[in-house]
Amino acid sequence: MKALSPTERDAFLSEPHVGVLSVASDDGRPPLTVPVWYAYADGVITFFTGTQGRKARKTRLIERAGVLSFCVQKTEFPYRYVTAECTVVGAEREPSVEKVLAVTSRYLPADAARGFAEAETSNPTGTFVLFTARPDRWSSVDFAGE
Template sequence: MPRQLTDSERTDFLAQQHIAVLSVASNDGRPPLTVPVWYALREDGELTFFTNTQGRKSRKTLLLHHAGQFSLCVQQPQFPYKYATAECTVVRADRSPSVDEVFAITSRYLPEEAARQFAEAETANPAGVFVLFTAHPDRWHTLDFA
């Protein structure tokens, strides 16, 4: 029988290299926007992710500013299946994040040198469209099929 993850199991699961799927409500009559994102779970329990890379504006940023909340799902697609879904409130949208804040995310997905270069390139233009979001998970839903 599937069971819920404990808090420590959820933290361990989220620390693994997974790509999250973010969903945010639309404000223009369209369905919710659902997109993959790189993320990091901070020690204080808040989630961070970024958008608008390489100078491209995204609909996601506008919707997150408008809604102020979103859902994020992280899953393990091979058996034993697991997932953790968080209902989150945006607590910060930083258009001038530090290299270290961005590197905390990129280093989870890229080799160290590439992760550092990515973080430096994206933070080099503080007047750009790049945004680092921080969110507080209000509710968790988890399941483990192990």
């Protein structure tokens, strides 16, 4: 077991894994933890909330806290994971199709990814938010040597 180098970490995060974010909750509840599609480029993580006009509790919590934890893991051997403590540095309510496509194209076929991005950006409801988070502290493990 060893930590990933920054180059290995960046390559791992560039693969289309599902991320899991955690953000402080309110009303004495535990942190909210949810899976999200994400993109990783230029040292920042982008992901969205509030799709299809649905209000997302996580949107309010992320905006209030301004920080979150993010985890990505590989569930097949050799196991790997990366976690990051992040500062939220952007919240776009009317992002461009290209910015949304940077996320959706990692998980959907090209036509479906574009259709999703265009649908979300063509009729802004105020609930769709593209967040950008800057990792401040990293932790990672690679179990390849186990």
